[in-house]
Amino acid sequence: MNEQTLVDTAAAMVAGAKGLLAMDESNPTCNKRFAAQGIPQNEQRRRAYREMIVITSGLSDCISGAILYDETIRQQPTAGVPFIKLLTDVAVIPGIKVDAGTQNLAGHPAEKITEGLDGNAKAAQPGATASSQLHSSCPPGEYGPEMEGKASR
Template identity: 45%
Template sequence: MSERLEDIAAAMMSAGKGLLAADESTATIGKRFDTIALTSSETSRRDYREMLFRADEAMKTCISGVILFEETLFQKAADGTPFVDVIRAAGAIPGIKVDAGAKPMPLFPGETVTEGLDGLAGRLKTYYEAGARFAKWRGVIAVSDVLPSFGSVKANAHALARYAALCQQAGIVPIVEPEVLMDGKPGDHSIQRSEDVTEMTLRIVFEELADANVSLEGIILKPSMVIDGKKARKASVAEVAERTVRVLKRTVPSAVPGIAFLSGGQSTEEATAHLSAMKAGYDLPWGMTYSYGRALQTEALNAWGGKPENVAAGQRAFTHRAKMCSLAATGGWKKDLEKAA
């Protein structure tokens, strides 16, 4: 495969395929395992991810890339095959989460800034040598009647731009992820508030990317959809699609090769329906697909339950969900297809 950033980004946006976000930190995957009464260990984490990565039908037909946690990038399957090689054998591209998490931002109550820039250039060199060809950094934007502040959005956008520049210097495609929270505090904001904040955030992010000399042709944008707060009313699928596309068309340059949405607290079916509505209903200047974690994994995790005898059941559940997301990425998902599974 070509090592040009533009070509890697194009491969990540292959038609009908999306990204599997399997980059949960040790603490986060521990919480997921708690839901199935499974102790999180290096072995159990390996077994779970191996179940996903060896689901051949899903991986080969629906997944263009896999975002990994650092542990997983260097981990091997039970038979000794490096996970990077398992992913490549399925025709997908290995990627890596590189940020150190969102930390409280001094003098900005209720807001955070993502850390991890210190030493990142050296880490990216190591990740590239290990096989990673794209990376991910998440900036978190809190929403309320008074938040976010301009200062916090600016700080997170600046960090995203610095990270993106370091990635491109290392030959790695940066996924730029500014997440406007739907489930923050108090979480009852309107969809109009979400739209306004998302538009402001994306404008500032692209200003910072330009100032950092980042090549837009060699990035993937991973935004949240425009959705009302978790405790507010539920907007219709059509309204979410309309507002999200409107914001993206106002703020995202056509030079960007692709948009891969995060699911951001939505249910599995909501995330699928919203993506499909956008693809089916609008003429878009960029590719559009999914970069889902929970929305791709929840059903598989529950079917597997941490038991070796349930690996096949877990893979079937993952394959079904991946196929539904793949249909959504082409605008062809319909609710009755869920019932037919």
């Protein structure tokens, strides 16, 4: 990705006070949520669930980008159109989660470190992530004032 493409993508992501849709939950996390609701835990159900979100009418009115899980970025919904195309057709920037979760920071259990970022250069190569325009590696957790004073020193 060249610098101008990066600038243009970043500008599009924040234009119009829209948000990013984080639908990058891993298969185990999604399956756990399904199990709690009595929903079968399989790829077809995960695809149908994600399809329901992506084809929501008016999605691009409030969402500028969507972060997808690896399985999702390679799936095709019922109509056979890839999720990436469905999103770009309605001006939602597709992205992919590229990290492998978090671990406690040694000696600082209140803080997390992101695993799996060592492969980011390879993942950022053209075509490596099925045409995603952004890569997400921000781990879930606390980022507000409650973390003040808890940083590693």
